[in-house]
Amino acid sequence: MARKRKGRDISGWLVVDKPAGITSTSVVNKVRWALDAKKAGHAGTLDPEATGVLAVALGEATKTVPYITDALKAYTFTVRLGQATNTDDTEGEVIAESDIRPTDAQIKEALLPFIGDIQQVPPKFSAVKIDGQRAYKLARDGEDVEIAPRALWVEELLLVDRPDEDHVTLEMTCGKGGYVRSIARDLGAALGCHGHVRELRRIWSGPFEVQDGLTVEQIDAMAKTPDLDSHIRPLEQGLSExxxxxxxxxxxxxxxxxxxxxxxxxxxxxxxxxxxxxxxxxxxxxxxxxxxxxxxxxxxxx
Known part of the structure; x- marks a missing residue:
């Protein structure tokens, strides 16, 4: 006989502004504990070092997760020019370097082929499955994995800041299944200078915006109280698309x-x-x- 899950039958959405250094699953577990919720899940994984909108579905709202996962999302991210890493972000080892630094005009021109329907190869350190195994596990074991390209719709990709010659900040609006790390890697390759993601933040996902998200500290402070319940959004918001x-x-x-x-x-x-x-x-x-x-x-x- 199946064991009955403990907790409250509570349904809706809680928007979290995920911090760096924590997994999306850990955020979901934190929310489930803080609300004493019987069931919870999230709509769209963020890498551990990424920040921003993580929409946590509770109870019956978990049935609407696919519609948020399929919705458009927006990210701001900083690309470190001149270096490639094996993970396409700062967590990995530098595997190539270049002294080339493109101009703003060259970067804007190079962004154009990344807009619209594109084919994107996910990073080797990703959760994509290859013959039943996660790509990141194979990569950690030293295997040279080959990942097939995947279709991605990119609605918009803009240069929004150039802090210095080594860094460029971009904003992207895209559909389901986009890897920002791949954009940084492929942009660096197109510019002939290499590149990887330095910082990544999801600013909105479907109807949910980062300014409406609670921090982990706020969730801890309001845990097990009606104050936290008051931040739960109706499950119907997950159907806004x-x-x-x-x-x-x-x-x-x-x-x-x-x-x-x-x-x-x-x-x-x-x-x-x-x-x-x-x-x-x-x-x-x-x-x-x-x-x-x-x-x-x-x-x-x-």
Missing amino acids: LPELKCTPEGAVRLRNGNPGMVLASDVEYGDDAWASLNGEAVAVGVYKAGELHPNRVFVKA
């Missing part, structure tokens, strides 16, 4: 039982993903077909 359809009370009953339910007319096209609500509360996510929502995720009322 999808159209909302209002359903009838009868439709809500059918949807909650896993059956297609009637929704009120809207401009949603046949076959579109959408979510149904009753009195502003999420009932289900699914596919719209001829006046009904066919559910693939149903939300359980607390």
